[in-house]
Amino acid sequence: MDSRVLDINAAYLGVPTETLMENAGKAVADECMRYRSVCIFAGRGNNGGDGLVAARILFQNGANIKLYALAGERSRLCRLNFERLPEKLDVAEIKSVEDVGPLDGFELIVDALLGTGFTGVLREPSKSIVAKINGSPALKLSVDTPTAGMVEADMVLSLHESKVIGAKVADIGIPEEAELYCGPGDVVCAIPARKKDSHKGEFGKLLVIGGAKQYIGTPTLVGQAAQRVGTDLVTLAVPQYVADKMPFDPNIMVTPLESKDFVTAESLDVLDASLFDTIVVGNGMGRAKESKEALKKILSWKKPTVIDADALNLLEFDWLHGQAILTPHKKEFEGLFGKAEGNLEKISEIAAKNASKINSTIVLKGEVDVISNGTTTRLNKSGTPFMTKGGTGDVLAGVIGGLLAQNKLCLESACAGAFLTGLAGEIASDKLGESLTATDVIASLHEAIEKCRSFAK
Known part of the structure; x- marks a missing residue:
């Protein structure tokens, strides 16, 4: 089921989407805690918002974090969580792949560029960014689903339910009724x-x-x-x-x-x-x-x-x-x-x-x-x-x-x-x-x- 359907139905049932995003980001951060250096790529939608929350939580827990956030108009919750990022967090807004530095020094790269709501053909700069991620020797973790099916993820953390074969599933607090009942x-x-x-x-x-x-x-x-x-x-x-x-x-x-x-x-x-x-x-x-x-x-x-x-x-x-x-x-x-x-x-x-x-x-x-x-x-x-x-x-x-x-x-x-x-x-x-x-x-x-x-x- 479309994750947006679930998010909106959950809000109707009294669980705000902001709460779901916070829970999702915490689940991603928990998966990253054992790595010494983490690079997160965050898109402009709610999948990117999950990545921003994870970056904030990891930084607050003392992790070595680099955050690349796609520049441009963000969804409401993505924008809200971008504004909540700590001032000292190493953040770079990217307009092209040239804005992305070397990735060789990271143990883990987190792909939170695009989620299940994406359709169509991957465009620049995301297309070149994905190619650069795939060229890195670091382990790769995709949030919910690999971006456009193109990120060569070693691990996928799906939210609420599995989106791809072999994904680990995180419970982010969506009520059962949000999926069973129309809303x-x-x-x-x-x-x-x-x-x-x-x-x-x-x-x-x-x-x-x-x-x-x-x-x-x-x-x-x-x-x-x-x-x-x-x-x-x-x-x-x-x-x-x-x-x-x-x-x-x-x-x-x-x-x-x-x-x-x-x-x-x-x-x-x-x-x-x-x-x-x-x-x-x-x-x-x-x-x-x-x-x-x-x-x-x-x-x-x-x-x-x-x-x-x-x-x-x-x-x-x-x-x-x-x-x-x-x-x-x-x-x-x-x-x-x-x-x-x-x-x-x-x-x-x-x-x-x-x-x-x-x-x-x-x-x-x-x-x-x-x-x-x-x-x-x-x-x-x-x-x-x-x-x-x-x-x-x-x-x-x-x-x-x-x-x-x-x-x-x-x-x-x-x-x-x-x-x-x-x-x-x-x-x-x-x-x-x-x-x-x-x-x-x-x-x-x-x-x-x-x-x-x-x-x-």
Whole structure:
């Protein structure tokens, strides 16, 4: 699991990230105590912050320390711990590899340049610094994971859980609940950061397929929820009758299908699946046999797909393609897989077993949601009894689909979507109580996202 998810969830549970970094730095320092001379390379993020804490603790314990810290903008906690460094500690801020002196005299080099959050190609000066570290005869200890997988570490000290084979693991005080239960960290990490040069469509193009003569408003709820979590472009593909009668929303595009009252396989011919990143299907779709063939066709496109509501009753497992999220409540789950009785642990085992069987992610909705892809199982307890109102399940499907359109990660989107929708419901119910409606949950999604982000600061 992404260490940032754990850090933010721990903060939500009352363990500040600053405390976790102090514990991590102490664990690194403990590993270094037996060496007479230690050189620490610290990056600008929280992995670098761990290295700065270790340098401070080692210096205060009389160790011979040289610290090289990458110059530039640091994360909040990295900056805080840089400011806490003792004045007499031998520190050099480096802008290029030329700022790094000879490394031959050190017994141990600590690599705290980049952690598990790094993606992409290693750039200068880090690339040349890594090469210089690898060229040193000193022993090398990487914090959490070797930088970019390129540092030739003799030892790795992973924090909380092993990140690479053979790593030693240090307990830094992350509560078990931070990993088991979904929380604000899941939300923060599921929403991609935007750059100044981002363009329209880069953050997801979602296709919502559903609606029938009896259920006109549900596709709109899905689409509006997806937009509220950041999806750039949302298209509703609905039968002609639904397109004519549905609520107008100028933010959402509508493609009327050639069928009148319900979705059919033939009516989908007007759609070009290649134009979309992700699909949500089933909301208000009805259970006509013609719609069953439509679902089979939709899944043949092999797009990341959220399967909800009526589509769950039409589904055949051999249509699934490994990139699906199923969102059943208990009755729908039992219609698909059989009885799910017992305590939470037993139900979690049943959900995990069936998720593995169909090679998909399952969100089993309940008082405590169970979310599993067969390998990893998480729980979610956000939400409120006031969310029994019709349409809140469509909101959840839209939130999960909207996140999936942006990050293409099934389990991560399901976990984040479940927590975020429940939190938005809590915020709305605090104001409205039993007057809460599905659209109130949608309106509270922005506040819920900002509340999640507050634990990442």
